[in-house]
Each structure stands twice: as structure tokens, then as C-alpha cells.
Amino acid sequence: MGPSPMQPFELKAAAEELYQAQESRVPVEPLTDRYPGITAADAYQIQLVNVARRTGFGAEIKGHKVGLSARAMQQLLGVDEPDYGHLLDDMFCFEADPVPTQRFIQPRVEIEVAFVLGAALRGPGVTVADVLRATDFVLPAIEIVDSRVVDWRIKLADTIADNASAGAVVLGGSPTRLDDLEDIRLIGAALIANGEVRETGASGAVLGNPAVAVAWLANKVAAFGVSLEPGHVIMPGACTRMIPVTAGDVVRAEFDQLGPVSAVFA
Numbered sequence: 001m002g003p004s005p006m007q008p009f010e011l012k013a014a015a016e017e018l019y020q021a022q023e024s025r026v027p028v029e030p031l032t033d034r035y036p037g038i039t040a041a042d043a044y045q046i047q048l049v050n051v052a053r054r055t056g057f058g059a060e061i062k063g064h065k066v067g068l069s070a071r072a073m074q075q076l077l078g079v080d081e082p083d084y085g086h087l088l089d090d091m092f093c094f095e096a097d098p099v100p101t102q103r104f105i106q107p108r109v110e111i112e113v114a115f116v117l118g119a120a121l122r123g124p125g126v127t128v129a130d131v132l133r134a135t136d137f138v139l140p141a142i143e144i145v146d147s148r149v150v151d152w153r154i155k156l157a158d159t160i161a162d163n164a165s166a167g168a169v170v171l172g173g174s175p176t177r178l179d180d181l182e183d184i185r186l187i188g189a190a191l192i193a194n195g196e197v198r199e200t201g202a203s204g205a206v207l208g209n210p211a212v213a214v215a216w217l218a219n220k221v222a223a224f225g226v227s228l229e230p231g232h233v234i235m236p237g238a239c240t241r242m243i244p245v246t247a248g249d250v251v252r253a254e255f256d257q258l259g260p261v262s263a264v265f266a
Contacts, residue, residue, distance in 0.1 A: 005037030014038075015049035018162055021148035025105050028148060032155045040083070043160035048224070050163065051086045063087040063233035064221070065143065066206075066213045067164040068156075083156065084217050085164025087233060093144075093170050098266035101247045104146040104167055109245050109263070110238035111191050111253035113184070113203050113210050114141035114171055117232050121214070123222030131211045131218070134228075137175035138184075140261040142253050143235055144168040145242060169235065172253075172261030181257055185209045188256040189239040193249055199240035210236035 006014075014031050021028045031038055031046075055061065068082045093099050101107060118136030146167035149158050159165045178184060187203040206213050213236035218228050228234060245251060245265050252262040 006042045027150045038157045043157040046161040059088040065235040085166040108242040110242040115234040121218040122227040123219035126218040140172035140258045142170040170263045174259040192252040201240035206237040
């Protein structure tokens with residue numbers, strides 16, 4: 001990609017801004033407005049600075065998320081590949097516990113088929129067959145996305161730097177092995193908020209097959225010397241559009257073959 005157009009002190013300053021935005025719940029102006037030369041490579045460096053800061057404070061990496069895996073979202077932001085972020089242990093919420101909305105700035109929810117790995121995936125060269133072999137089981141999942149950027153005014157580099165707009169994850173408790181699914185590309189999904197069906201979709205919205213997103217991720221992070229480890233949760237991308245949530249909302253995801261998962265916001 002060539003040398004970075006952002007200087008090291010700029011990368012550090014941008015990372016500090018996003019870190020403080022998350023801590024204070026006060027969003028910042030888009031990085032792309034103030035660093036017009038920012039590249040995806042710069043943005044991943046910023047993301048990694050903050051991930052390293054959090055792991056330095058004791059957080060553990062428990063998986064990764066793939067963003068922008070739906071073609072419509074790629075077209076919206078003018079990109080031709082997904083992006084990714086890290087899932088840390090403090091991002092996982094239990095289904096029975098209310099999710100406190102005050103920990104977020106401007107939360108939205110989307111529903112996904114989460115992959116839980118039983119074996120490591122190390123790129124490059126990871127195929128869909130490798131993903132299917134390495135997957136222990138899949139779970140119904142609700143992802144809470146959040147942006148540390150004002151009004152979600154994000155371009156690609158903004159969301160990458162902001163850990164792919166990761167917020168939190170609620171996993172359902174009913175594991176399903178891939179052998180028990182008729183076709184992982186054709187799992188129907190409904191996003192229900194306060195008893196009303198808000199969005200419907202299918203697992204195939206994710207690059208045509210969510211396993212493709214997991215393979216893409218394994219190959220992408222290999223460039224940074226990272227592998228996907230046993231036990232990691234991989235969120236391959238949303239089956240439906242995201243919707244905003246506020247305190248008092250009850251969100252439920254219902255998937256064909258996988259069962260439901262729900263989240264209550266407090």
C-alpha cells in the first residue's frame with residue numbers, strides 16, 4: 001500500500017481521541033474530515049493501538065467481527081471488501097442480563113449467525129472448507145453496534161479505526177452443528193423489536209455465505225500475524241439492516257433452524 005500518509009503522532013492522536021470518546025461517551029468528529037489522506041491501513045493501525053491498550057489493561061480478545069459484508073453496505077460506503085474489528089471479553093453480555101444503554105453512545109442492533117471455532121484458522125489460503133471443518137458450532141446472535149463518531153457520519157476509515165463500530169454481543173444458548181443445517185446460506189432471520197417484526201433477511205446476505213466472511217477474515221488478519229483461535233467467536237456480518245435501540249426496548253432475533261436470542265435494554 002506504500003507509506004502511510006498519516007504521521008505516527010497523528011495515528012497516536014487519533015487513537016487517543018477514539019479511546020476517550022468511548023470512555024466519556026462523547027463522540028468525535030469523523031477522522032476522515034480531519035485527516036483526508038487517511039487510508040484503511042492507517043485506520044487498522046489506529047484500531048490496533050486501542051486494542052493493545054485495552055489488552056494491556058487486562059481485556060482478552062475473544063473473537064472478531066466482520067463488518068460491511070453485505071453488498072448494500074459496501075455500495076453505500078463505496079468499498080469492495082468488508083472490514084473487521086476485535087471482540088473483547090467485556091463486550092459479551094448474557095442473554096438474561098439487561099444491557100445498559102448508558103455504556104454506549106448511539107447503539108443500534110443487528111442479527112447474525114455467530115461461528116464458534118473448535119480449531120484455529122491461520123491464513124493465508126483459508127478456504128470455505130477450512131472454515132466449515134474448523135467450526136465447532138454456530139449460535140444465534142445479536143450484535144450491538146455503536147459509533148464513537150458523531151451521528152454515525154462514517155466512511156470506511158472511520159469505522160475501521162473505531163474497531164469496526166463494535167459495541168457488544170449477546171449470544172443465544174442453543175448451539176447447532178453445521179452438519180445439522182440443511183444449508184448455512186439459507187437461514188431465514190427476523191429482527192423483532194418490542195413485539196414488532198422490523199427487519200427480515202437471510203444468512204446469505206453475508207457475501208452469499210457467512211462462511212466466506214470467516215475465510216476472508218482469517219486471510220485478512222494473517223497479514224498482521226494474527227490467527228483465529230479455538231473458542232473464538234466470529235461474527236460474520238448482519239443478516240438484516242440495523243435498527244436503533246433505547247432503554248426499555250426488547251429485541252429478539254429468530255432464526256430458522258437455530259432458534260431465538262433476545263436482549264433487553266435498560
